[in-house]
Amino acid sequence: MLISTPTTVADALFELGNENTLAVGGGTSIALMLKNRLIEPDRLVLLNRVPTLSGVDERSTDTDTVRIGATSTLLQLMHSPLVNSALPMLSFASSRVGNPRVRSVATIGGAIVHGDPRQDLPPVLLALGATAHIVGPSGERDVPLSEFFIGFMESAASEDELVTEVTVPRVQGQRTHYTRFTPGSEDDYPTVGVAIAMTLADDRSVKDVKIALGGVDSTAFLATEAAALLIGNRPTDELIAAAGKSAASRANPSDDQRGSEAYKRAMVDVWTRRTITACLSD
């Protein structure tokens, strides 16, 4: 197996154009798959030496968007002054992922490209309305995350493409809350993850809201119907209850060690309601 260590995006793309080649961010998912003989690549392209892929653009004067390099680690997100002030839900979620070792090396790009529906960052980024910037042999494109998670362990970026950046809109007065429900061991994937970003109008009706769920389908997803129930309305107990039910009916969870399908569905209802309420509390 060959190892490539490009220092520019162009070089990285060139290497990725080879047959049976995989890109490596923090490498934890790849290392596990190699150990279990689930993959047998001919080449790995390490991205850790491409400086333009890494880091949060702290000095950006753009007040509308936060730009995050794809190989930024969760630890960097936790410590980024900009992410902490503009996107506290993201820095919070990053700090809850796994353990310090994981956070040292796991990247935001890896988190979305790997496509594991149990992970924390995908629903958080979905709720924040993030976009993935993809570069490949046929050019560049922006893919909103709502179109990025196309299936179980499958993303919109193909094997010869690179996600170079994740951009997240900065929204004035946005209220966010991420709930990671771990009824068993705290050191585990969540049974249900609920990420909500909401803005209220002056009359405290919901101007906009995104409700994203993790761990309860083959991908993280937006509960758009649940959100639609709230938009334009005052979030009464009845409406919140209806949103919870709607999110639960949209969910498609599987039985596993973290819960049965029925239990997870019931928990989607409970935690969607509770997370909405958390967003609303001042």
Next chain:
Amino acid sequence: MNVKMTLNGEPFSAETPSDGLLVDVLRLNGFTGTKEGCGVGVCGACTVLVSDVPVASCIYLAALAEGQDVWTVEGLTEKDSALLNAFVEKEGMQCGICTPGQVVSAYALGIENPTANEEEIREFMAGNLCRCTGYVTITESVRAYLASK
């Protein structure tokens, strides 16, 4: 392939298969202080420091370690006697197999958040499993270490 790094402050190079893991590079070249437990990055017995952050060496490709500043339990306890003393005095171990990982993580916490309170210590160290002690003496060892800084 050959991988080169700074290991415990000294230049180090070793041969490794290209899909080799850092834990094997270390253990096969005399640095057996780093242990392999669960092999999937969960238990923390394999924790080493790579450029000032804790890393699970059992799922860290050796190739990623190229050119980095790597520290193992042997090097860190030699460099920082307060670290060793804290775990010895508070007896933060029983069988000792998780201890190297606990020690390296404690050192990493000292870099990340040297004024961590009880809750923050527990949060940070929770990624290092122990089957023997019930965690009380480990937390006390970490607290004693941070207090010494």
Next chain:
Amino acid sequence: MSRVDAALKASGHSRYVADFAVPNMAHAAVVRSAMAHARIVSIDTRAALNCPGVIAAFTAADVSATPYGRALIDTPLLARDKVRFVGERVAAVVATTRQEAEYAAAMIEVDYEPLDAVFSLSEALADGAPAVHEQPWAYMGAAAKEGDPINLIHRGTHGSKEEVDAALANAAFVVDHHYSTQGVHQGYLEPQACIADYVSDDEVRIWLTTKAPYRVREMVGKCLDIDPKKIELAPITLGGDFGGKGSPQDAPLCTELSRKTGRPVKMTLRYNEDLTATNPRHPAEIDVRIGADKEGRIVAASMVASLNAGAYGAFTPSVPAPHGAVEIPSYRVPLYYSEANRVYTNTVPRGNMRAPGAPQGTFALESAMDELALAIGIEPAELRRRNLLVTGEADASHVHWIEHRGLETLEAALAAVVPIDPPKGWLYGRGIAIYSRPTTSMASTSLRLTPIDDGCLRVETPLVETGTGSHTALRQMLSNQLGFAPQKIEIVGVSTNDLPRDAGAGASRVTAGLAAVVDVAAKAWMNRSRDEAIVVEINEDSGIDVGSYTVQVAQVAIDPSTGQMKLLELLNAVDIAAIINPLAFQMQIDGGATMGVGFATLEDLDEADGQVWAANMGEYKLPSARDVPTYKTVKVPGAIGLGTANVKNIGESTTPPVAAAIANAVFDATKCRIRDLPITAEKIYQALKGQQ
């Protein structure tokens, strides 16, 4: 002074088996069965033999056909003719590196003809069930007889079922419930590992992750027809045992591979192999019936347990009833019937794990006691008060302990509990559970004491330090009785060649065994004629039955909307004699309770269709530092211990009662009774919904 091994362990300089290498060493990897029960039609090793670095490949035809085991000798080195569980060793590859061996092993093709399999106890015991072993009575050491149910390894009974049935029929109050517990693993963080160096029939050296080296050399010797005294188990540091490292593990196979290849052979298991194919705890199904009179005094009780022993019974405990899962050591039970069935199934073979049988049995018994209290209409603690044994009384199996301190330990526990407020909106519950256990009075070990320069003493011991601090306790006891300051005593672990005996760590015998040998050593030291080394050994049963009580009080909070449970506090009241090393003692209490928390709420091998599905630590959840409750310890001193050191066991005392303490607390909070482990949020949620 800190423990003898603290600096070595904290600096990474302690050497465990996987850390060793010997010259010219080769590496082995094993091919494991993918089938639960199947005839082996053929094994094709050709592709493996062509892989880089491969020295040889082996199937059953190439290795010794003699099985091995402890009492029951039924385990083959490699599966012969058929496989009996998913994960059974079918073939082995030896290569120049571990990676090469594993790569080649994956290339071996095995052709199977599936056979009907049995996975559950009821399936295995049903009429006409497929036989896991065709002639189980034919094995050396078998308790099974021709004509028994084909998959029954052993049925032990105590007492008269008819008498108990009659007494229960006439009792004022009776409870009759079924409890079940799941498969769990010892969870030591050090995977099993072995290096075997066969030089000749007169010289074999083994490094093994074992806590019972003398037992291992016997078993390897018998299996491979080598004089056990020519097999040397090298001294090692052990990375946790908890009962799972008492078998010879892969030492017989590695020794045979070394013999066949002419090189030392090392094999280190990957953790998924350890989790799925070594020797975890027996899942159990237990029926408990207890009857009481109008005054709430027990008149009779019955415990019937079936333990799933898996595909081989070699390391399944076969002590006679009523031990392990069907013990009632703490209460006055005038009439008692117990039955313990150990059953073959096509699942991973089971072994010992901290207090074998007791976590399962105590969950059932102490849950049933609370259910009886409810039926009578008295507080759970009051039912205990009326039935705990007092000094002078015999327990349910007619055994007399030197004293019973359950009542004072119960009162101490209750007096120390400080209620904790649950989070807002959560339900609060409190539960108790009691467990007692004897310190083994059998002592069998040896020491060599050698005076060295500067008034120091070098002490050699073949006892393996499994982590409990046994070497440190030894140093302290010798210091107390021989008059050397602890820092003048050096404790050195030595091989089985260097000293005559040791029974192996475990079975609540270590500290008392050391106390007994230190007593002998002290006398010998006083009486020595010259200033040279002396060897002492002991191999005797003092016959004194000393027991220890543990009373646990669990406080829990439950979120009624989700079933999520927070363990607010677990209080351990322990009845103690002398404590040799307070920190190590405390860690046994906390560590033991943590293992109980895992058993009660988190750990589950998730067995289905004969397979272990929780095959790595991402799925098999050991309690982390965030999962443990606050531990409060109440010591009740003044007990009688063994030896001059006046010691009792603690290591297996705090694991068994946890599940019942929590189940009883959950009932207190929710009025839901959960009778199967682990107690999960989902089970609580469903139970609460069922109530509405």
